Amino acid sequence: MSAAAPEDLWEQGLELKNKGNAAFRKGEPTAALVMYIDALGKLTVPDQPANIADAEIQSQQCSVMLNVAACHLKLGSLDACVDFASQALQLDPKNQKALFRRGSALRQIGRFDDAMVDLKTASELEPKNPAVRQELQLLLHARKAKDPEKTRKASSFAARFSSLAGFASDDRDNGGRTLAATDLFYEAPGPAAKKMRDYLPRVRFRSLIHHPVVHDGEDQHHRRVGHHFYKEVLRRLRESKEKASQASALAMSVGVLYDMLKRPLPGVEASSWEAALKQNDERRTVIRQYGKMMKHPEVYDAKVGWQPGWLHPALVSACQAKGTSEAERAIKDLVTEVSPGVYSFDFFSKSFCELFLNELDNFYASGLPARRPNSMNNYGVVLNDIGWEPMVEILQQEVLQPIASVFFPEEAACFDSHHTFIVRYRAEEDKGLDMHIDDSDVTFNICLGREFTGCGLVFCGMNGAADHRQVSHIYQHQIGKCIMHLGRKRHGADDISTGERLNLIVWNHSVAWRSSPSSKAVSVKESGPPDKKCLSWTHDRDYGVFKEYPPGRENFMGRGWCPPRHAEYDGFRADSAVERGGG
Ligand SMILES: O=C(O)CCC(=O)C(=O)O
Numbered sequence: 001m002s003a004a005a006p007e008d009l010w011e012q013g014l015e016l017k018n019k020g021n022a023a024f025r026k027g028e029p030t031a032a033l034v035m036y037i038d039a040l041g042k043l044t045v046p047d048q049p050a051n052i053a054d055a056e057i058q059s060q061q062c063s064v065m066l067n068v069a070a071c072h073l074k075l076g077s078l079d080a081c082v083d084f085a086s087q088a089l090q091l092d093p094k095n096q097k098a099l100f101r102r103g104s105a106l107r108q109i110g111r112f113d114d115a116m117v118d119l120k121t122a123s124e125l126e127p128k129n130p131a132v133r134q135e136l137q138l139l140l141h142a143r144k145a146k147d148p149e150k151t152r153k154a155s156s157f158a159a160r161f162s163s164l165a166g167f168a169s170d171d172r173d174n175g176g177r178t179l180a181a182t183d184l185f186y187e188a189p190g191p192a193a194k195k196m197r198d199y200l201p202r203v204r205f206r207s208l209i210h211h212p213v214v215h216d217g218e219d220q221h222h223r224r225v226g227h228h229f230y231k232e233v234l235r236r237l238r239e240s241k242e243k244a245s246q247a248s249a250l251a252m253s254v255g256v257l258y259d260m261l262k263r264p265l266p267g268v269e270a271s272s273w274e275a276a277l278k279q280n281d282e283r284r285t286v287i288r289q290y291g292k293m294m295k296h297p298e299v300y301d302a303k304v305g306w307q308p309g310w311l312h313p314a315l316v317s318a319c320q321a322k323g324t325s326e327a328e329r330a331i332k333d334l335v336t337e338v339s340p341g342v343y344s345f346d347f348f349s350k351s352f353c354e355l356f357l358n359e360l361d362n363f364y365a366s367g368l369p370a371r372r373p374n375s376m377n378n379y380g381v382v383l384n385d386i387g388w389e390p391m392v393e394i395l396q397q398e399v400l401q402p403i404a405s406v407f408f409p410e411e412a413a414c415f416d417s418h419h420t421f422i423v424r425y426r427a428e429e430d431k432g433l434d435m436h437i438d439d440s441d442v443t444f445n446i447c448l449g450r451e452f453t454g455c456g457l458v459f460c461g462m463n464g465a466a467d468h469r470q471v472s473h474i475y476q477h478q479i480g481k482c483i484m485h486l487g488r489k490r491h492g493a494d495d496i497s498t499g500e501r502l503n504l505i506v507w508n509h510s511v512a513w514r515s516s517p518s519s520k521a522v523s524v525k526e527s528g529p530p531d532k533k534c535l536s537w538t539h540d541r542d543y544g545v546f547k548e549y550p551p552g553r554e555n556f557m558g559r560g561w562c563p564p565r566h567a568e569y570d571g572f573r574a575d576s577a578v579e580r581g582g583g
């Protein structure tokens, strides 16, 4: 049998390269790598085809070596990446991609000086390349973490979240859209997000504001100024001598906004205005005082932002693809759907979990007052009330929203605020959490530790669905991992058996989603009696039919709202005599 002709090998090599490219684009770096290596074998045989120019041969060889380096980079085989990128550079010493890939691998290995040489050269070759700029920022951060003095001056690079792939650098061109961390709305790509923008309110507060005039609407979840505000605007417009042009109406509205922050508007109880004022004062006092007592102030420092070492490397690399055609694929590779509508992925590094728990211990020991996250959890703390809101705002824009919008395109199209808190479970305190739905559009829940057994998170169905009270999944938290789900998916925590569990919860809010018709789905008839595990003493009208109310919670009987009357299953019976028309 005669050996294949050089021309045939060449053709086979190119074909394999193309197949490798297709696999890489599909997000299958291992399959791609196998094909590229095979291709390289065929393209680098000693006898080269006579009909192909030397320059073309070198260029193809270099291109496959670069692709091999890209696969290794993606797979975390950093030394191999360095080797192949170096081989490519022998063929083409000024190859920008080779310098970039080798620089990135060298940074991740910790060879910062070598990485700097490569990345600087790559940057000189293509100064505007966003990936190179992101990589340089990561490098500066990594260096800073190792030697803060040496790179102190470079910290302007690190503004906000720039540590994570330079997402927030103010002048970054992001495929036609720039994103500064101060943008009112993050505009996600895709038709769902576009549709949601129609429902953005005309007047909106960037974050939770505690004010009697803000939550008085029919649907308080909208967090909009309510009728006292509009009444006052109309009254002033009527009294105004000016013709009510758009400009004067706007000026009037701003005036009323200003006034409502200074004194109660007509019709608003002075006492509720005072109470809101007091709560806000207390909150600011705690933030100010705790600012002087923090153990790890860097964790609160939104000017510097998030350090890459705090997040799990898998999350960092998925986020690095942001703004590229690989972004969605990278997120899908990161995330596992553990059950319909429930997604899990690596989030914090172990060292950050420890650091943050240490910071929380410090807060608990400070004796400063803290608001509890909800009526069912007495030992957690609202982190927005102790100064962490700006950090989560950055996280929300740069990490949470891009991930959530892949799986929940409508709910996550435009996040605008968040409620972030810690829950804590241990014996003698809160052992578990009643089944519930949250005042959250998309929830991120990350386990920080410590040692524990039990305390699984039980998921049931989506609020209003026929299987809304049927168990769908029981999730065991793992330290550093995040679970993401819609707030309207019923869930609750089983009692803890041993140890202590602390989780960080971010409730992401979207006014646009809540104003959209999609959010107004009506409940359908329940398919049958509920699973006992899905019963909620705070929500359900039939809890007592299946279970004894927990001690001290008997007064919840008769206060439930679920299922709504039109959605009762066949044979439904309410547990309360009042409902049944009894006492
Ligand atoms: O314990 C958990 O993991 C869930 C906590 C939760 O759902 C909540 O606080 O709303």
Ligand SMILES: [Fe+2]
Pocket: 436, 437, 438, 491
């Ligand atoms: Fe919850």
